[in-house]
Amino acid sequence: MESMTAWENARSLPSKSPVTIKGVRDGLLFLLQENVAFEDILQDLENKLKGSHQKLLVGPIVHVWIVIGKRVLTEEQEQQIRNCFSSHGNLIIQKFVTEEETKESAHSTPLVYKGTVRSGQILQHEGDIIIIGDVNYGGEVAATGDIFVMGTLRGTAHAGIKGNRKAIIAAVYFRPTQLRICEVISRSPDTNQQTIYGSTEMEFAYLRDGQMAVDRMTYLNLIRNKESK
Template sequence: MGKLKPSVTVKGTKDGLLFILDDSCPFSNILNELKQLFEYNRSSLWDGPKTRVLIKLGQRQITKEEEISLRQLFSLKKNLIIQGFESEGKHYLLKPAGIQVLAGTVRSGQVLTHEGDLLLLGDVNPGGCVQATGSIYVLGALRGLAHAGSSGDETALIAASTFKPTQLRIADVISRPPDEWEYTEVGMRFAYLVNNQIAVDQIQHLIQLRPDLEWKEKGKKFF
């Protein structure tokens, strides 16, 4: 019988250690193999000086809970410091299914954080902040700071019924809107990332950017 291919491959680089996880294996198998690797492999790598670790996931995306499981496992080896995770061609975190609806007002000094896409029924006042790993939709006035894609999702959007933010952030890109928005822009608008800059447009143009959001019934378009 041939020897089974390991689901975890470890390589040394000039920056530290590279852990390559087989994206065709169940995540539970990956965790079990890592546990055995740390417990039964007496390599000096696990007890040496502090070493940076990059975890490559292949085509796999993981949930926040799976990320926590990996970090807890690596924390058993005090010298292994996780610097990041990488998935091929996409963000490593899997977006939670659906969109969560919350109601209320984010007042000055308050910060609302959320995992995934968020629909807020209420206002974000000046000095208030709403932050989500996915997109942010405000059915109310956005007059504070909004940070969408906070874990690095560059496809995230920010939309609001009254669009007068003090600052916008999408992934790692920051934009302070021009003063004229405060007076001339009316109606629901949305912000998105293009060429590493934040652009703002009228909500009816959203479908041109995100055709996957278009709702159709029996061939009829609703936008």
Template sequence: MNLENYVIFKGTKDGVTVLFHDDAPFEVLCEQLDKKVQEAGKFFDNVKTSLAFKGRTFSDEEEQQLLRIITEHTTMEITFLKTENNELLHLTNLLEKEMSPHNLTKFHKGSLRNGQRIDFDGSVVIIGDVNPGAELKATGNIIVLGQLKGMAHAGCQGMSDAFIAAVYMAPVQLRIGDIITRFPDENKRGIKSPEYAFVQEGQIFVMALS
């Protein structure tokens, strides 16, 4: 394969997808990404878009480096970032995540309907769906063992390392700490597997749970 094809930018209806060759050394991918971003010039400047990394699995450190290359050369405003990472914990393991003594966890059995709201000082686990028009707000983490289609705000008092996880994630709005993002239309995303959202480099990342 031509070296130029190790990194490919592809425009979609949902934003921009960056395809990475699965066998190329990471250093080569960084060099190609840096070159292509610079060649794009001001094409990405002041663009508000979703960004997806696809084609191979990266470590957290590698993802940060790739994102840094993009943000160093553009003023792109990334509203949603999707990555592939097959080394994440299963959703059930997230339930065992160690909490600090003051971070209590509220378990709610049953789905939340339009107009219903849960606001809790601690983490929240919903055993059911969060339907459009329903709201979740927690100072800690949020886990939905069902469909998340309403609004969810984790770390609402500044806990930037909070996370949001759901068996099926298609929220109207997702917020972690002070960072807000809106998801693309669920019919366009086509993601059916459990996902996990967290803040990194000032952006909300969403990864598939393997």
């Protein structure tokens, strides 16, 4: 995410709305007012997702951070918020961010790499990696978080390199030499090749019952909702 200054500026914005949406470099912040009843938060969120802000919620993948500040959410309340986003496959909730966690946000800034990762090149980062381009045969990408390839993945991709089993590897086209999430390795994901290689919809690899699986990005929120239960 962006620097601490950006987070502080976002929280200091005056607003009478229970939920304020702020665009930042890496995606969208959904800021929940701390002194508003949760029922009003939920209603305003649903109204924005289905109504006034609907044009913002279509198109490519958008990372979302739910900034709760000093508010404490129960598991049920958090799940209710996730359910609001479940019908918007391009909106990917990264985290519910507390006031203390905003101070750590600068350490997990995603790396945005524009270009091709060529043979013999190794791209590694603490956090997520977003590649605007291809990963060629012999190229390698490794991240402690997620990997997003806005092109063709032909080389090797290793997400969750420090033990994050919920990390994903997403690409427009999968032709990987090797996929690896945490300690699980797969050279040929167990899925229908025609669906993967012939589709123009972005897809992602993830761990399902300890095995590598591939699905469409529209199902990511649904899958992560199940994991959180």
